[in-house]
Amino acid sequence: MYDFAYEKPGSLADAVKLLSADPDAKALAGGQTFIPVLKQRLNRPSTVVDLAKLGLTGITVSGDKVTIAAMTTHATIAASPEIKAKIPGLQHQASLIGDEAVRHRGTIGGSLANNDPAACYPSAVLALNGTIKTDRRSIPADEFFQGMFTTALEPGEIITSVELPVPQKSAYEKFRNPASRYAIVGVFVAKFASGVRLAITGAGQGGVFRHAEFEKALSANFAPEAIAGIATPAEGLNGDIHASPEYRAHLIGVVSKRAVAKAA
Amino acid sequence: MPQVTLTVNGQQHEVEVEGRTLLVELLREKLGLTGTHVGCDTSQCGACVVHIDGVSVKSCTQLALQADGTNITTIEGLAAADGTLHPMQEMFREHHALQCGFCTPGMVMTAVDLVQSHPDGLSEKEIREGLEGNLCRCTGYHNIVKAIAAAHPLMHAEAAE
Numbered sequence: 001m002y003d004f005a006y007e008k009p010g011s012l013a014d015a016v017k018l019l020s021a022d023p024d025a026k027a028l029a030g031g032q033t034f035i036p037v038l039k040q041r042l043n044r045p046s047t048v049v050d051l052a053k054l055g056l057t058g059i060t061v062s063g064d065k066v067t068i069a070a071m072t073t074h075a076t077i078a079a080s081p082e083i084k085a086k087i088p089g090l091q092h093q094a095s096l097i098g099d100e101a102v103r104h105r106g107t108i109g110g111s112l113a114n115n116d117p118a119a120c121y122p123s124a125v126l127a128l129n130g131t132i133k134t135d136r137r138s139i140p141a142d143e144f145f146q147g148m149f150t151t152a153l154e155p156g157e158i159i160t161s162v163e164l165p166v167p168q169k170s171a172y173e174k175f176r177n178p179a180s181r182y183a184i185v186g187v188f189v190a191k192f193a194s195g196v197r198l199a200i201t202g203a204g205q206g207g208v209f210r211h212a213e214f215e216k217a218l219s220a221n222f223a224p225e226a227i228a229g230i231a232t233p234a235e236g237l238n239g240d241i242h243a244s245p246e247y248r249a250h251l252i253g254v255v256s257k258r259a260v261a262k263a264a
Numbered sequence: 265m266p267q268v269t270l271t272v273n274g275q276q277h278e279v280e281v282e283g284r285t286l287l288v289e290l291l292r293e294k295l296g297l298t299g300t301h302v303g304c305d306t307s308q309c310g311a312c313v314v315h316i317d318g319v320s321v322k323s324c325t326q327l328a329l330q331a332d333g334t335n336i337t338t339i340e341g342l343a344a345a346d347g348t349l350h351p352m353q354e355m356f357r358e359h360h361a362l363q364c365g366f367c368t369p370g371m372v373m374t375a376v377d378l379v380q381s382h383p384d385g386l387s388e389k390e391i392r393e394g395l396e397g398n399l400c401r402c403t404g405y406h407n408i409v410k411a412i413a414a415a416h417p418l419m420h421a422e423a424a425e
C-alpha cells in the first residue's frame with residue numbers, strides 16, 4: 001500500500017474543498033471496497049478524505065419517500081424496521097451484502113459511488129426510480145449509473161443521501177457467487193401504481209440495467225408467468241470463469257421470476 | 265507523523281502511525297497484540313476480526329486513523345485478568361471447535377458479537393449465516409456452530425447476573 005495523507009473534515013463544505021482542490025484526493029466511506037483497492041495498489045491517492053464526521057447518517061421516512069443518508073451502513077439498513085415496512089426488498093438486499101463485519105462498515109453512498117457491476121444497491125435504486133442527492137445537485141437514477149464503475153458524479157462531488165419512492169411491492173433476489181458473495185445475477189423488482197420497474201445487477205457488461213420487456217409484461221400482469229416466455233439475449237452480458245453470457249441470460253429469467261414471486 | 269489515540273482492551277494508547285497503517289498493523293506491530301491474525305489480502309477470511317465500540321469489524325480493512333477515539337477489544341481482551349476464559353472461548357475448547365487455531369481469534373470475536381446482538385436466541389441457520397465472513401481451513405465449521413450455540417445461554421445468563 002502506498003502512503004497518503006489522511007484528513008477527517010468536520011463539514012461537507014470542507015470535504016468538498018479538500019476533494020476539489022486536488023484531483024488525486026479521494027473520499028473514504030466504509031472502506032470495504034476502497035481499502036482492498038489500496039492494498040492492491042490499484043489506486044494511489046495523495047490524500048484520503050474520511051467522510052465519517054460529516055453527519056451523513058440516518059434514515060427518514062416522510063409520506064411516500066424514504067431518504068437514506070450516504071454514510072448509513074448496510075447493517076443499519078438491514079436492521080431498520082422502517083425500511084422493512086416501506087421497502088422490504090431493500091431491507092432484504094442489505095442483509096445479503098457481504099458478511100456481518102462488512103455490513104457493519106460498508107455504506108450505501110460508497111456502494112453507489114463505486115457502481116461495481118456486481119454490487120447490490122444500484123439495482124434497488126434504479127428499480128425504485130431513486131434520486132441521488134449530492135453536495136451540489138440531485139441526479140435521477142436513470143442518469144446516475146453510466147456503466148461499469150462509472151457514474152454521473154463529477155470529480156470531488158460527494159453523495160449526501162439517496163431518496164427512494166415507496167413502492168406498493170418490492171423484492172430482491174440474488175444468485176450469488178458462493179466465494180465472493182457478490183451477485184452473479186441480482187434482480188430488484190418494484191411495483192408502483194404507475195407500473196413496474198425491474199433492474200438487473202451482476203450480469204451486464206455496462207453494469208446495472210433495466211429490462212424493458214419484463215417491465216412491460218409485468219406492468220400488465222404482475223406474476224412470474226407474465227415473463228416466462230420472454231428470452232433475454234446474451235449480447236452485452238458478462239462472461240467470466242463464474243458464468244458465461246448465455247448462462248447469465250438464462251439466470252436473468254429464472255431469478256426475475258423468483259423476485260416477482262417473492263414480491264407478488 | 266499522525267497520531268491516534270484509542271483504547272484497546274481497557275488500556276489507552278497514543279500511537280504514531282502513517283496514513284496507510286491498517287488497524288491490524290497497529291494492533292500486531294505497534295502494540296504486540298498478535299492474537300489478531302491476517303489470513304488474506306481480500307477482506308474475505310475474517311481472521312482479523314476485532315470489536316470496534318462493541319461491533320465486529322475486519323481490522324485489515326480499516327485504517328488505524330479511522331479508529332481514533334474508539335474502544336477496541338481484541339481476542340486478548342476476552343479472558344478475565346486471572347486467566348478465566350470467556351464462555352465463548354471455553355465452549356470452543358469444550359466442543360473442539362478448532363484445529364490449527366489460525367481462524368479461531370476471528371471466529372471467536374465474530375461469535376461473541378453474534379451472540380450479543382441476538383439476546384432472544386440464535387438458530388443454527390443464523391449462526392451459519394453469521395459466520396459467512398469467517399473462513400476455516402480445518403474444522404468444517406460443525407463444531408464451531410455447536411460451540412456458539414452452547415455459549416449463547418451461558419453468555420446471556422452471565423449478562424443477566
Ligand SMILES: Cc1cc2nc3c(=O)[nH]c(=O)nc-3n(C[C@H](O)[C@H](O)[C@H](O)COP(=O)(O)OP(=O)(O)OC[C@H]3O[C@@H](n4cnc5c(N)ncnc54)[C@H](O)[C@@H]3O)c2cc1C
Nearest residue numbers: 027029030031032033034098106107109110113119120159
Ligand atoms: C468480502 C466482501 C464482500 C462484499 N460483498 C458485497 C455484495 O455481496 N454486494 C455488494 O453490493 N457489495 C459487496 N461488498 C462491497 C461493500 O458493499 C462495500 O461496502 C461497498 O461497495 C462500498 O461502500 P464503502 O462505504 O465501503 O465505500 P468505500 O470503500 O469507502 O468507497 C468506495 C468508493 O466510493 C467513493 N465514495 C464513498 N462514499 C462516497 C460518497 N458519499 N460520495 C462520493 N464518493 C464516495 C470512494 O471514494 C471510493 O472510490 C463486499 C465487500 C467485501 C469486502
Ligand code: FES
Nearest residue numbers: 303309310312324
Ligand atoms: S485478514 Fe482481514 S479478512 Fe482476511
Ligand code: FES
Nearest residue numbers: 363364400401402
Ligand atoms: S482451525 Fe485451522 S483454519 Fe480454522
